[in-house]
Amino acid sequence: MERMRAARLHLPDRSLVVEEVDRPVPGPGEVLVKVEAAGVCLSDVHLIDGTLSPMYLEGDAVTLGHEVAGTVAATGPDVTGWSPGARVVLQAGEERRGRTYTRGVDYDGGWAEYALATASTLVALPDTLSFEQAAIIPDAVSTPWAAVTATGDVRPAEAVGVWGAGGLGAHAVQLLRAVGAYPVVAVDPAPAARERALEFGADLALDPADPRFGEKVLGASGGVGLAAAFDFAGVPPVREQALTVLAPKGRLVLVGLTDQPLTVTDGTLFSYFQQRILGHYGSESHHVQQLVRLAEGGRLDFSRSITDVLPLEEAASAVRRMETKEGDPVRLILRP
Template sequence: MEAWLFTGAHRPLERIARDTPRPGPGEVLLRVRASGLCHSDVGRMDGTLTPFMPVPPPIVLGHEVAGEIAALGDGVSGFALGARVVASGSLAFCPGRHADGGYATHCLVPVECLIPLPDTVSFAQGAAATDAGQTSHTALYKAGALQPGMKVGIIGLGGLGMTGARLAVLGGAQVWAAEPRREAWAAARAQGVTEVFADVLDMVGLELDLIVDFAGFGETTAGAIRAVRVGGRVVQVGLGRTSATISTMELVGKSVTLVGSGGGQRENTAAVIAHMARGELTIEASSIGFDDIPAGLARLEAGGVVGRIVAEF
Protein backbone atom coordinates (compact mmCIF):
# COMPACT_ATOMS: atom_id res chain seq x y z
CA MET A 1 0.00 0.00 0.00
CA GLU A 2 0.97 3.64 -0.37
CA ALA A 3 0.34 6.50 2.03
CA TRP A 4 1.19 10.10 2.79
CA LEU A 5 2.85 10.10 6.23
CA PHE A 6 2.74 13.09 8.59
CA THR A 7 6.02 13.11 10.54
CA GLY A 8 5.65 16.37 12.43
CA ALA A 9 4.70 20.03 12.32
CA HIS A 10 6.30 22.23 9.66
CA ARG A 11 7.34 19.19 7.63
CA PRO A 12 5.94 18.14 4.25
CA LEU A 13 4.00 14.91 4.02
CA GLU A 14 6.24 11.98 3.13
CA ARG A 15 5.08 9.50 0.51
CA ILE A 16 5.74 5.97 1.72
CA ALA A 17 5.15 2.37 0.66
CA ARG A 18 4.54 -0.29 3.30
CA ASP A 19 2.96 -3.71 3.61
CA THR A 20 -0.82 -3.69 3.51
CA PRO A 21 -2.00 -4.40 7.07
CA ARG A 22 -4.24 -7.28 8.04
CA PRO A 23 -7.35 -6.56 10.09
CA GLY A 24 -7.40 -7.78 13.66
CA PRO A 25 -10.45 -8.98 15.58
CA GLY A 26 -13.35 -6.56 15.10
CA GLU A 27 -11.55 -4.65 12.35
CA VAL A 28 -11.96 -4.32 8.61
CA LEU A 29 -9.48 -3.32 5.95
CA LEU A 30 -10.80 -0.66 3.59
CA ARG A 31 -9.63 -0.11 0.07
CA VAL A 32 -9.88 3.66 0.22
CA ARG A 33 -11.75 5.12 -2.74
CA ALA A 34 -12.17 8.69 -1.51
CA SER A 35 -10.55 10.73 1.24
CA GLY A 36 -11.68 14.23 2.12
CA LEU A 37 -9.16 16.95 2.93
CA CYS A 38 -9.91 18.95 6.05
CA HIS A 39 -8.53 22.29 7.24
CA SER A 40 -7.87 20.70 10.63
CA ASP A 41 -5.10 18.70 8.98
CA VAL A 42 -3.59 22.00 7.83
CA GLY A 43 -3.66 23.01 11.49
CA ARG A 44 -1.81 19.84 12.43
CA MET A 45 0.81 20.43 9.76
CA ASP A 46 1.40 24.07 10.68
CA GLY A 47 1.68 23.21 14.37
CA THR A 48 -1.50 24.94 15.56
CA LEU A 49 -3.32 21.71 16.42
CA THR A 50 -0.35 19.36 16.79
CA PRO A 51 -0.28 19.62 20.62
CA PHE A 52 -3.92 18.50 20.74
CA MET A 53 -3.48 15.34 18.64
CA PRO A 54 -4.62 12.21 20.56
CA VAL A 55 -1.86 10.22 18.83
CA PRO A 56 1.35 12.09 18.00
CA PRO A 57 3.12 11.77 14.65
CA PRO A 58 4.22 9.83 12.74
CA ILE A 59 0.70 9.07 11.58
CA VAL A 60 -1.23 8.95 8.32
CA LEU A 61 -3.78 11.77 8.44
CA GLY A 62 -7.16 11.81 6.71
CA HIS A 63 -10.35 11.38 8.73
CA GLU A 64 -12.94 11.54 5.92
CA VAL A 65 -12.84 8.03 4.50
CA ALA A 66 -15.03 6.11 2.07
CA GLY A 67 -14.17 2.86 0.34
CA GLU A 68 -14.79 -0.83 -0.16
CA ILE A 69 -14.20 -3.61 2.35
CA ALA A 70 -11.08 -5.51 1.26
CA ALA A 71 -10.70 -7.87 4.22
CA LEU A 72 -12.59 -8.82 7.38
CA GLY A 73 -11.10 -9.49 10.79
CA ASP A 74 -12.29 -12.24 13.13
CA GLY A 75 -15.66 -11.65 14.69
CA VAL A 76 -16.86 -9.14 12.09
CA SER A 77 -20.44 -9.63 10.99
CA GLY A 78 -23.02 -7.60 9.13
CA PHE A 79 -20.66 -6.54 6.34
CA ALA A 80 -19.40 -8.43 3.30
CA LEU A 81 -16.28 -8.19 1.18
CA GLY A 82 -16.65 -5.50 -1.45
CA ALA A 83 -19.34 -3.59 0.46
CA ARG A 84 -19.41 0.16 -0.06
CA VAL A 85 -19.00 1.93 3.28
CA VAL A 86 -17.84 5.06 5.03
CA ALA A 87 -15.78 5.14 8.21
CA SER A 88 -17.61 7.48 10.56
CA GLY A 89 -15.30 8.69 13.30
CA SER A 90 -16.20 9.96 16.76
CA LEU A 91 -14.44 11.63 19.67
CA ALA A 92 -13.63 8.12 20.95
CA PHE A 93 -12.06 6.88 17.70
CA CYS A 94 -11.39 8.56 14.39
CA PRO A 95 -9.11 7.37 11.58
CA GLY A 96 -6.39 9.91 10.96
CA ARG A 97 -6.50 11.00 14.60
CA HIS A 98 -6.35 7.87 16.75
CA ALA A 99 -4.83 5.60 14.09
CA ASP A 100 -3.60 5.80 10.49
CA GLY A 101 -6.23 7.34 8.28
CA GLY A 102 -7.37 7.88 4.74
CA TYR A 103 -4.46 9.59 3.02
CA ALA A 104 -3.56 6.08 1.97
CA THR A 105 -4.68 3.39 -0.45
CA HIS A 106 -5.75 1.18 2.49
CA CYS A 107 -6.97 1.87 6.01
CA LEU A 108 -7.85 -0.26 9.07
CA VAL A 109 -10.98 0.72 11.01
CA PRO A 110 -13.11 -0.88 13.74
CA VAL A 111 -16.32 -2.36 12.36
CA GLU A 112 -18.41 -0.21 14.70
CA CYS A 113 -17.30 2.85 12.70
CA LEU A 114 -18.80 1.60 9.45
CA ILE A 115 -21.95 2.90 7.79
CA PRO A 116 -23.25 1.40 4.52
CA LEU A 117 -22.97 3.75 1.56
CA PRO A 118 -25.92 3.50 -0.85
CA ASP A 119 -25.11 2.93 -4.52
CA THR A 120 -26.77 6.26 -5.31
CA VAL A 121 -24.22 8.18 -3.20
CA SER A 122 -20.71 8.58 -4.61
CA PHE A 123 -17.58 7.73 -2.64
CA ALA A 124 -16.63 11.42 -2.74
CA GLN A 125 -19.95 12.47 -1.22
CA GLY A 126 -19.72 9.68 1.33
CA ALA A 127 -16.28 10.85 2.42
CA ALA A 128 -17.50 14.43 2.77
CA ALA A 129 -20.48 13.23 4.83
CA THR A 130 -18.18 11.84 7.54
CA ASP A 131 -16.88 15.27 8.55
CA ALA A 132 -18.45 18.22 6.77
CA GLY A 133 -21.75 16.42 7.17
CA GLN A 134 -21.35 14.86 10.60
CA THR A 135 -19.84 17.92 12.27
CA SER A 136 -22.43 20.28 10.81
CA HIS A 137 -25.34 18.01 11.72
CA THR A 138 -24.08 17.63 15.30
CA ALA A 139 -23.54 21.37 15.71
CA LEU A 140 -27.07 22.16 14.57
CA TYR A 141 -29.14 19.34 16.01
CA LYS A 142 -27.27 18.34 19.17
CA ALA A 143 -25.34 21.40 20.33
CA GLY A 144 -27.74 23.87 18.70
CA ALA A 145 -31.01 22.05 19.51
CA LEU A 146 -32.40 23.15 16.13
CA GLN A 147 -36.18 23.04 15.73
CA PRO A 148 -38.41 23.88 12.75
CA GLY A 149 -39.24 27.56 12.54
CA MET A 150 -36.05 28.77 14.22
CA LYS A 151 -34.07 31.71 12.86
CA VAL A 152 -30.49 30.53 12.33
CA GLY A 153 -27.27 32.30 11.44
CA ILE A 154 -24.30 30.53 9.86
CA ILE A 155 -20.83 32.09 10.03
CA GLY A 156 -18.45 30.89 7.32
CA LEU A 157 -19.50 29.19 4.09
CA GLY A 158 -16.67 26.74 3.66
CA GLY A 159 -17.32 23.02 3.39
CA LEU A 160 -18.85 22.76 6.86
CA GLY A 161 -20.72 26.04 6.84
CA MET A 162 -22.32 25.51 3.43
CA THR A 163 -23.39 22.03 4.48
CA GLY A 164 -24.66 23.35 7.80
CA ALA A 165 -26.70 26.01 6.04
CA ARG A 166 -28.38 23.38 3.86
CA LEU A 167 -29.02 21.07 6.82
CA ALA A 168 -30.63 23.95 8.72
CA VAL A 169 -32.89 24.68 5.75
CA LEU A 170 -33.82 20.98 5.56
CA GLY A 171 -34.64 21.15 9.27
CA GLY A 172 -37.25 23.82 8.65
CA ALA A 173 -35.23 26.83 9.82
CA GLN A 174 -34.98 30.24 8.18
CA VAL A 175 -31.28 30.75 7.54
CA TRP A 176 -28.96 33.72 7.12
CA ALA A 177 -25.18 33.55 6.63
CA ALA A 178 -22.07 35.68 7.03
CA GLU A 179 -19.19 35.12 4.62
CA PRO A 180 -16.71 37.71 3.27
CA ARG A 181 -15.98 35.68 0.11
CA ARG A 182 -18.66 36.78 -2.30
CA GLU A 183 -17.93 33.86 -4.63
CA ALA A 184 -19.80 31.64 -2.13
CA TRP A 185 -22.94 33.78 -1.92
CA ALA A 186 -24.78 32.48 -4.97
CA ALA A 187 -24.22 28.86 -3.93
CA ALA A 188 -25.58 29.62 -0.46
CA ARG A 189 -28.73 31.20 -1.84
CA ALA A 190 -29.17 28.15 -4.09
CA GLN A 191 -29.10 26.01 -0.93
CA GLY A 192 -32.01 27.99 0.50
CA VAL A 193 -30.21 30.67 2.52
CA THR A 194 -32.39 33.78 2.81
CA GLU A 195 -29.55 36.33 2.65
CA VAL A 196 -25.77 36.43 2.90
CA PHE A 197 -23.78 39.23 4.54
CA ALA A 198 -20.10 40.07 4.50
CA ASP A 199 -19.84 40.26 8.31
CA VAL A 200 -21.62 38.64 11.23
CA LEU A 201 -22.36 42.09 12.70
CA ASP A 202 -24.58 42.70 9.68
CA MET A 203 -26.94 40.14 11.26
CA VAL A 204 -27.50 42.27 14.39
CA GLY A 205 -31.21 43.02 14.62
CA LEU A 206 -32.40 39.82 12.93
CA GLU A 207 -33.21 38.33 16.37
CA LEU A 208 -31.56 35.03 15.53
CA ASP A 209 -32.32 32.12 17.85
CA LEU A 210 -29.12 30.25 17.00
CA ILE A 211 -25.79 31.16 15.41
CA VAL A 212 -23.23 28.51 14.48
CA ASP A 213 -19.70 29.81 13.96
CA PHE A 214 -17.96 27.55 11.46
CA ALA A 215 -15.11 30.07 11.00
CA GLY A 216 -13.75 30.64 14.48
CA PHE A 217 -11.50 33.63 13.93
CA GLY A 218 -12.03 35.20 17.34
CA GLU A 219 -13.93 38.25 16.18
CA THR A 220 -16.52 35.93 14.64
CA THR A 221 -17.23 34.39 18.05
CA ALA A 222 -17.54 37.82 19.64
CA GLY A 223 -19.75 38.96 16.76
CA ALA A 224 -22.02 35.95 17.12
CA ILE A 225 -22.63 36.75 20.81
CA ARG A 226 -23.51 40.30 19.84
CA ALA A 227 -25.77 39.29 16.94
CA VAL A 228 -27.78 36.48 18.57
CA ARG A 229 -31.04 37.40 20.32
CA VAL A 230 -31.42 37.72 24.07
CA GLY A 231 -31.51 34.20 25.46
CA GLY A 232 -30.16 32.79 22.19
CA ARG A 233 -27.50 30.19 21.60
CA VAL A 234 -24.08 30.34 19.93
CA VAL A 235 -22.35 27.13 18.86
CA GLN A 236 -18.60 27.31 18.25
CA VAL A 237 -17.20 24.86 15.70
CA GLY A 238 -14.50 26.65 13.70
CA LEU A 239 -10.91 26.89 14.85
CA GLY A 240 -9.48 29.50 12.52
CA ARG A 241 -7.89 30.78 15.72
CA THR A 242 -7.46 28.78 18.91
CA SER A 243 -8.58 31.62 21.19
CA ALA A 244 -11.12 34.43 21.18
CA THR A 245 -11.76 37.59 23.16
CA ILE A 246 -15.45 37.99 23.90
CA SER A 247 -17.59 40.44 25.82
CA THR A 248 -18.62 38.70 29.01
CA MET A 249 -20.97 41.64 29.57
CA GLU A 250 -22.87 40.71 26.42
CA LEU A 251 -22.68 37.00 27.18
CA VAL A 252 -24.09 37.43 30.69
CA GLY A 253 -26.26 40.46 30.09
CA LYS A 254 -28.08 38.78 27.20
CA SER A 255 -28.13 35.33 28.87
CA VAL A 256 -26.49 33.81 25.80
CA THR A 257 -25.60 30.11 25.84
CA LEU A 258 -22.16 29.48 24.31
CA VAL A 259 -21.45 25.84 23.41
CA GLY A 260 -18.45 24.16 21.79
CA SER A 261 -19.11 21.38 19.29
CA GLY A 262 -16.64 19.13 17.49
CA GLY A 263 -17.22 15.95 15.53
CA GLY A 264 -20.26 13.81 16.23
CA GLN A 265 -21.50 10.23 16.20
CA ARG A 266 -22.46 7.57 13.66
CA GLU A 267 -26.11 8.59 13.81
CA ASN A 268 -25.23 12.10 12.66
CA THR A 269 -23.30 10.77 9.67
CA ALA A 270 -26.11 8.32 8.88
CA ALA A 271 -28.67 11.15 8.91
CA VAL A 272 -26.53 13.12 6.45
CA ILE A 273 -26.14 10.13 4.11
CA ALA A 274 -29.92 9.60 4.24
CA HIS A 275 -30.42 13.20 3.04
CA MET A 276 -27.94 12.49 0.23
CA ALA A 277 -29.71 9.27 -0.78
CA ARG A 278 -33.01 11.18 -1.03
CA GLY A 279 -31.38 13.78 -3.27
CA GLU A 280 -31.85 16.56 -0.70
CA LEU A 281 -28.19 17.29 -0.02
CA THR A 282 -25.03 17.47 -2.09
CA ILE A 283 -21.86 18.69 -0.42
CA GLU A 284 -19.99 20.94 -2.80
CA ALA A 285 -16.66 19.28 -3.50
CA SER A 286 -13.83 19.37 -6.03
CA SER A 287 -11.94 16.20 -6.90
CA ILE A 288 -8.19 15.58 -6.95
CA GLY A 289 -6.04 12.45 -7.21
CA PHE A 290 -3.96 10.61 -4.63
CA ASP A 291 -0.76 12.23 -5.91
CA ASP A 292 -2.27 15.67 -5.34
CA ILE A 293 -3.07 15.38 -1.62
CA PRO A 294 -0.16 17.61 -0.46
CA ALA A 295 -1.02 20.23 -3.07
CA GLY A 296 -4.67 20.07 -2.03
CA LEU A 297 -3.75 20.76 1.59
CA ALA A 298 -1.63 23.69 0.41
CA ARG A 299 -4.70 25.07 -1.38
CA LEU A 300 -6.66 24.83 1.85
CA GLU A 301 -3.90 26.64 3.71
CA ALA A 302 -3.86 29.43 1.13
CA GLY A 303 -7.63 29.92 1.47
CA GLY A 304 -10.25 30.63 -1.14
CA VAL A 305 -11.50 27.03 -1.52
CA VAL A 306 -15.27 26.84 -1.90
CA GLY A 307 -16.66 23.58 -0.52
CA ARG A 308 -14.55 20.49 0.15
CA ILE A 309 -11.57 18.98 -1.60
CA VAL A 310 -11.83 15.20 -1.94
CA ALA A 311 -9.09 12.89 -3.22
CA GLU A 312 -10.50 10.02 -5.28
CA PHE A 313 -8.36 7.01 -6.13
Protein backbone atom coordinates in the same frame (compact mmCIF):
# COMPACT_ATOMS: atom_id res chain seq x y z
CA MET B 1 3.94 -8.42 3.49
CA GLU B 2 2.09 -6.59 0.70
CA ARG B 3 2.81 -2.90 0.20
CA MET B 4 0.63 0.15 -0.57
CA ARG B 5 0.93 3.88 -1.18
CA ALA B 6 0.03 6.30 1.63
CA ALA B 7 0.31 10.05 2.24
CA ARG B 8 2.14 10.24 5.58
CA LEU B 9 2.67 13.24 7.82
CA HIS B 10 6.05 13.09 9.57
CA LEU B 11 5.56 15.16 12.70
CA PRO B 12 9.18 16.08 13.58
CA ASP B 13 9.46 18.29 10.47
CA ARG B 14 5.73 18.41 9.50
CA SER B 15 6.53 16.99 6.05
CA LEU B 16 3.85 15.27 3.95
CA VAL B 17 5.26 12.41 1.86
CA VAL B 18 3.51 9.89 -0.41
CA GLU B 19 5.45 6.70 0.26
CA GLU B 20 5.17 2.93 0.26
CA VAL B 21 4.25 1.27 3.55
CA ASP B 22 3.11 -2.19 4.61
CA ARG B 23 -0.52 -2.88 3.85
CA PRO B 24 -2.26 -3.44 7.22
CA VAL B 25 -3.72 -6.83 8.08
CA PRO B 26 -7.06 -6.80 9.93
CA GLY B 27 -6.97 -8.28 13.41
CA PRO B 28 -9.87 -9.37 15.63
CA GLY B 29 -12.82 -7.00 15.21
CA GLU B 30 -11.13 -5.12 12.37
CA VAL B 31 -11.90 -4.61 8.67
CA LEU B 32 -9.54 -3.68 5.84
CA VAL B 33 -11.14 -1.15 3.49
CA LYS B 34 -10.02 -0.41 -0.06
CA VAL B 35 -10.20 3.38 -0.18
CA GLU B 36 -12.17 4.82 -3.11
CA ALA B 37 -12.39 8.44 -1.92
CA ALA B 38 -10.90 10.50 0.91
CA GLY B 39 -11.72 14.11 1.72
CA VAL B 40 -9.22 16.91 2.29
CA CYS B 41 -10.15 19.11 5.25
CA LEU B 42 -8.77 22.29 6.78
CA SER B 43 -7.97 20.18 9.84
CA ASP B 44 -5.47 18.32 7.65
CA VAL B 45 -3.96 21.66 6.69
CA HIS B 46 -3.65 22.62 10.35
CA LEU B 47 -2.03 19.29 11.22
CA ILE B 48 0.60 19.94 8.56
CA ASP B 49 1.24 23.58 9.53
CA GLY B 50 1.48 22.67 13.22
CA THR B 51 -1.64 24.48 14.42
CA LEU B 52 -3.05 21.11 15.49
CA SER B 53 -1.19 18.11 16.90
CA PRO B 54 -2.29 14.54 17.62
CA MET B 55 -3.08 13.85 21.27
CA TYR B 56 -2.88 10.05 21.34
CA LEU B 57 -0.72 9.07 18.35
CA GLU B 58 1.82 6.34 18.99
CA GLY B 59 4.93 7.21 17.00
CA ASP B 60 5.95 10.27 15.01
CA ALA B 61 4.17 9.67 11.66
CA VAL B 62 0.56 9.16 10.64
CA THR B 63 -1.42 8.59 7.44
CA LEU B 64 -3.79 11.55 7.18
CA GLY B 65 -7.47 11.44 6.18
CA HIS B 66 -10.52 11.28 8.45
CA GLU B 67 -13.16 11.44 5.68
CA VAL B 68 -13.09 8.02 4.00
CA ALA B 69 -15.32 5.84 1.81
CA GLY B 70 -14.56 2.59 0.01
CA THR B 71 -15.24 -1.13 -0.15
CA VAL B 72 -14.51 -3.93 2.29
CA ALA B 73 -11.35 -5.76 1.16
CA ALA B 74 -10.95 -8.25 4.02
CA THR B 75 -12.27 -8.93 7.51
CA GLY B 76 -10.44 -10.00 10.62
CA PRO B 77 -11.35 -12.82 12.99
CA ASP B 78 -14.73 -12.61 14.74
CA VAL B 79 -16.08 -9.95 12.34
CA THR B 80 -19.63 -10.67 11.21
CA GLY B 81 -22.05 -8.75 9.03
CA TRP B 82 -19.45 -7.49 6.55
CA SER B 83 -18.30 -9.19 3.35
CA PRO B 84 -15.66 -8.26 0.76
CA GLY B 85 -17.03 -5.80 -1.77
CA ALA B 86 -19.49 -4.13 0.59
CA ARG B 87 -19.64 -0.34 0.07
CA VAL B 88 -18.95 1.60 3.29
CA VAL B 89 -18.18 5.00 4.75
CA LEU B 90 -16.05 5.21 7.88
CA GLN B 91 -16.76 7.16 11.04
CA ALA B 92 -14.14 9.87 11.57
CA GLY B 93 -13.07 8.39 14.89
CA GLU B 94 -13.91 6.06 17.74
CA GLU B 95 -13.96 5.73 21.50
CA ARG B 96 -11.07 3.89 23.12
CA ARG B 97 -10.63 3.57 26.85
CA GLY B 98 -12.92 6.54 27.45
CA ARG B 99 -11.09 8.79 24.98
CA THR B 100 -12.04 9.96 21.50
CA TYR B 101 -9.46 8.94 18.92
CA THR B 102 -9.64 10.67 15.53
CA ARG B 103 -8.88 8.78 12.33
CA GLY B 104 -6.01 10.29 10.38
CA VAL B 105 -4.83 12.11 13.50
CA ASP B 106 -4.42 9.68 16.40
CA TYR B 107 -4.22 6.62 14.15
CA ASP B 108 -3.74 5.99 10.43
CA GLY B 109 -6.43 7.38 8.16
CA GLY B 110 -7.58 7.11 4.57
CA TRP B 111 -5.07 8.99 2.43
CA ALA B 112 -3.88 5.58 1.28
CA GLU B 113 -4.84 2.69 -0.95
CA TYR B 114 -6.20 0.79 2.07
CA ALA B 115 -7.37 1.79 5.55
CA LEU B 116 -7.84 -0.32 8.66
CA ALA B 117 -11.03 0.23 10.65
CA THR B 118 -12.77 -1.21 13.68
CA ALA B 119 -15.88 -2.99 12.40
CA SER B 120 -18.16 -0.84 14.58
CA THR B 121 -17.00 2.30 12.74
CA LEU B 122 -18.32 1.15 9.36
CA VAL B 123 -21.59 2.49 7.96
CA ALA B 124 -23.22 0.73 5.00
CA LEU B 125 -23.32 2.83 1.85
CA PRO B 126 -26.20 2.54 -0.64
CA ASP B 127 -25.40 2.13 -4.34
CA THR B 128 -27.15 5.41 -5.09
CA LEU B 129 -24.61 7.49 -3.15
CA SER B 130 -21.21 8.07 -4.77
CA PHE B 131 -18.00 7.38 -2.87
CA GLU B 132 -16.98 11.02 -3.31
CA GLN B 133 -20.15 12.39 -1.73
CA ALA B 134 -20.16 9.74 0.99
CA ALA B 135 -16.55 10.41 2.00
CA ILE B 136 -17.26 13.97 3.12
CA ILE B 137 -20.25 13.08 5.29
CA PRO B 138 -18.11 12.30 8.37
CA ASP B 139 -16.98 15.74 9.57
CA ALA B 140 -17.68 18.08 6.61
CA VAL B 141 -21.41 17.38 6.88
CA SER B 142 -21.87 15.50 10.15
CA THR B 143 -20.16 18.17 12.26
CA PRO B 144 -22.54 20.98 11.19
CA TRP B 145 -25.46 18.53 11.26
CA ALA B 146 -24.75 17.71 14.90
CA ALA B 147 -24.22 21.40 15.68
CA VAL B 148 -27.57 22.31 14.13
CA THR B 149 -29.74 19.44 15.35
CA ALA B 150 -28.15 18.57 18.71
CA THR B 151 -26.05 21.36 20.25
CA GLY B 152 -27.97 24.21 18.62
CA ASP B 153 -31.33 22.39 18.76
CA VAL B 154 -32.69 24.50 15.89
CA ARG B 155 -36.44 24.46 15.41
CA PRO B 156 -38.52 25.26 12.29
CA ALA B 157 -38.98 28.99 11.56
CA GLU B 158 -36.21 30.05 13.94
CA ALA B 159 -33.96 32.84 12.67
CA VAL B 160 -30.35 31.66 12.48
CA GLY B 161 -26.97 33.01 11.47
CA VAL B 162 -23.87 31.24 10.12
CA TRP B 163 -20.51 32.97 10.38
CA GLY B 164 -17.98 31.49 7.95
CA ALA B 165 -19.31 29.94 4.73
CA GLY B 166 -16.42 27.57 4.03
CA GLY B 167 -16.74 23.79 3.86
CA LEU B 168 -18.51 23.33 7.21
CA GLY B 169 -20.40 26.62 7.12
CA ALA B 170 -21.77 26.10 3.61
CA HIS B 171 -23.11 22.70 4.65
CA ALA B 172 -24.58 24.29 7.79
CA VAL B 173 -26.56 26.64 5.56
CA GLN B 174 -27.85 23.70 3.51
CA LEU B 175 -28.75 21.72 6.62
CA LEU B 176 -30.42 24.64 8.39
CA ARG B 177 -32.64 25.10 5.37
CA ALA B 178 -33.40 21.36 5.42
CA VAL B 179 -34.63 21.50 9.04
CA GLY B 180 -36.83 24.52 8.31
CA ALA B 181 -34.88 27.40 9.86
CA TYR B 182 -35.95 30.83 8.57
CA PRO B 183 -34.37 33.13 7.77
CA VAL B 184 -30.88 31.73 7.33
CA VAL B 185 -28.34 34.57 7.39
CA ALA B 186 -24.81 33.80 6.19
CA VAL B 187 -21.91 36.07 7.16
CA ASP B 188 -18.52 36.02 5.44
CA PRO B 189 -16.04 38.71 4.33
CA ALA B 190 -15.33 36.93 1.02
CA PRO B 191 -17.74 37.72 -1.86
CA ALA B 192 -17.28 34.21 -3.33
CA ALA B 193 -18.19 32.62 0.00
CA ARG B 194 -21.31 34.79 0.30
CA GLU B 195 -22.35 33.81 -3.22
CA ARG B 196 -21.84 30.15 -2.37
CA ALA B 197 -23.94 30.53 0.78
CA LEU B 198 -26.82 31.87 -1.32
CA GLU B 199 -26.43 28.92 -3.71
CA PHE B 200 -26.59 26.55 -0.73
CA GLY B 201 -29.84 28.11 0.49
CA ALA B 202 -29.11 31.21 2.58
CA ASP B 203 -31.87 33.81 2.55
CA LEU B 204 -29.40 36.64 3.12
CA ALA B 205 -25.60 36.84 2.84
CA LEU B 206 -23.80 39.73 4.56
CA ASP B 207 -20.31 41.14 4.80
CA PRO B 208 -19.47 41.43 8.52
CA ALA B 209 -17.99 44.88 7.78
CA ASP B 210 -21.28 46.18 6.38
CA PRO B 211 -22.04 49.39 8.35
CA ARG B 212 -25.72 48.41 8.40
CA PHE B 213 -24.99 44.83 9.50
CA GLY B 214 -26.98 44.86 12.74
CA GLU B 215 -29.87 46.70 11.13
CA LYS B 216 -30.07 44.16 8.30
CA VAL B 217 -29.99 41.15 10.64
CA LEU B 218 -32.72 42.63 12.83
CA GLY B 219 -34.77 43.45 9.74
CA ALA B 220 -34.52 39.91 8.43
CA SER B 221 -35.47 38.45 11.82
CA GLY B 222 -38.51 40.65 12.35
CA GLY B 223 -36.69 42.89 14.81
CA VAL B 224 -36.12 40.09 17.31
CA GLY B 225 -32.59 38.90 16.51
CA LEU B 226 -31.21 35.44 15.92
CA ALA B 227 -32.47 32.46 17.89
CA ALA B 228 -29.20 30.68 17.12
CA ALA B 229 -25.85 31.86 15.80
CA PHE B 230 -23.13 29.46 14.61
CA ASP B 231 -19.46 30.40 14.55
CA PHE B 232 -17.65 28.25 11.98
CA ALA B 233 -14.75 30.67 11.65
CA GLY B 234 -13.21 30.36 15.12
CA VAL B 235 -12.36 34.06 15.23
CA PRO B 236 -12.97 36.15 18.39
CA PRO B 237 -14.48 39.17 16.53
CA VAL B 238 -17.04 36.81 14.97
CA ARG B 239 -18.24 35.71 18.38
CA GLU B 240 -18.46 39.27 19.64
CA GLN B 241 -20.45 40.33 16.58
CA ALA B 242 -22.79 37.35 16.83
CA LEU B 243 -23.65 38.22 20.42
CA THR B 244 -24.75 41.72 19.36
CA VAL B 245 -27.53 40.29 17.15
CA LEU B 246 -28.61 37.39 19.35
CA ALA B 247 -32.25 37.31 20.44
CA PRO B 248 -33.33 37.00 24.07
CA LYS B 249 -32.68 33.39 25.16
CA GLY B 250 -30.67 32.93 21.96
CA ARG B 251 -27.70 30.59 21.81
CA LEU B 252 -24.29 31.04 20.28
CA VAL B 253 -22.76 27.74 19.13
CA LEU B 254 -18.97 27.64 18.85
CA VAL B 255 -17.89 25.20 16.13
CA GLY B 256 -14.75 26.85 14.77
CA LEU B 257 -11.72 26.23 16.96
CA THR B 258 -9.46 28.93 18.41
CA ASP B 259 -7.11 29.22 21.37
CA GLN B 260 -8.07 32.88 21.84
CA PRO B 261 -10.09 34.06 24.87
CA LEU B 262 -13.86 34.30 24.67
CA THR B 263 -15.18 37.72 25.66
CA VAL B 264 -18.70 38.83 26.56
CA THR B 265 -18.59 42.60 26.36
CA ASP B 266 -21.80 43.27 28.29
CA GLY B 267 -22.25 40.52 30.85
CA THR B 268 -25.28 42.21 32.41
CA LEU B 269 -27.28 42.21 29.17
CA PHE B 270 -26.12 38.67 28.42
CA SER B 271 -27.54 37.49 31.75
CA TYR B 272 -30.65 39.67 31.50
CA PHE B 273 -31.51 38.16 28.11
CA GLN B 274 -30.69 34.66 29.41
CA GLN B 275 -28.49 33.91 26.42
CA ARG B 276 -26.21 30.89 26.16
CA ILE B 277 -22.82 30.03 24.67
CA LEU B 278 -22.39 26.37 23.71
CA GLY B 279 -19.22 24.59 22.69
CA HIS B 280 -19.43 22.03 19.91
CA TYR B 281 -17.01 19.43 18.52
CA GLY B 282 -17.51 16.77 15.85
CA SER B 283 -20.49 14.45 15.77
CA GLU B 284 -21.69 11.08 17.03
CA SER B 285 -22.07 7.87 15.07
CA HIS B 286 -25.80 8.19 14.59
CA HIS B 287 -25.39 11.56 12.85
CA VAL B 288 -23.46 9.94 9.99
CA GLN B 289 -26.07 7.21 9.74
CA GLN B 290 -28.85 9.82 9.60
CA LEU B 291 -27.12 11.73 6.82
CA VAL B 292 -26.48 8.64 4.72
CA ARG B 293 -30.15 7.76 5.07
CA LEU B 294 -31.29 11.28 4.12
CA ALA B 295 -28.98 11.35 1.10
CA GLU B 296 -30.22 7.91 0.05
CA GLY B 297 -33.80 9.19 0.21
CA GLY B 298 -33.02 12.24 -1.90
CA ARG B 299 -33.55 14.71 0.95
CA LEU B 300 -29.94 15.93 0.74
CA ASP B 301 -27.55 16.26 -2.20
CA PHE B 302 -23.82 16.81 -1.67
CA SER B 303 -22.75 16.72 -5.34
CA ARG B 304 -22.03 20.47 -5.50
CA SER B 305 -19.72 20.13 -2.51
CA ILE B 306 -17.15 18.13 -4.50
CA THR B 307 -14.95 20.81 -6.05
CA ASP B 308 -12.35 18.47 -7.56
CA VAL B 309 -11.03 14.91 -7.44
CA LEU B 310 -7.25 14.40 -7.43
CA PRO B 311 -4.95 11.36 -7.40
CA LEU B 312 -3.26 10.49 -4.11
CA GLU B 313 0.11 11.67 -5.46
CA GLU B 314 -1.29 15.22 -5.55
CA ALA B 315 -2.09 15.29 -1.82
CA ALA B 316 0.32 18.17 -1.21
CA SER B 317 -1.29 20.16 -4.03
CA ALA B 318 -4.74 19.54 -2.55
CA VAL B 319 -3.55 20.76 0.85
CA ARG B 320 -2.11 23.91 -0.73
CA ARG B 321 -5.37 24.60 -2.56
CA MET B 322 -7.35 24.26 0.65
CA GLU B 323 -4.92 26.52 2.51
CA THR B 324 -4.83 29.27 -0.14
CA LYS B 325 -8.50 28.80 -1.12
CA GLU B 326 -7.41 28.49 -4.75
CA GLY B 327 -10.56 27.97 -6.81
CA ASP B 328 -12.69 28.52 -3.69
CA PRO B 329 -13.02 24.79 -2.86
CA VAL B 330 -15.72 23.36 -0.63
CA ARG B 331 -14.14 19.90 -0.52
CA LEU B 332 -11.35 18.29 -2.50
CA ILE B 333 -11.23 14.51 -2.82
CA LEU B 334 -8.19 12.23 -3.09
CA ARG B 335 -8.61 9.01 -5.05
CA PRO B 336 -5.83 6.44 -4.48
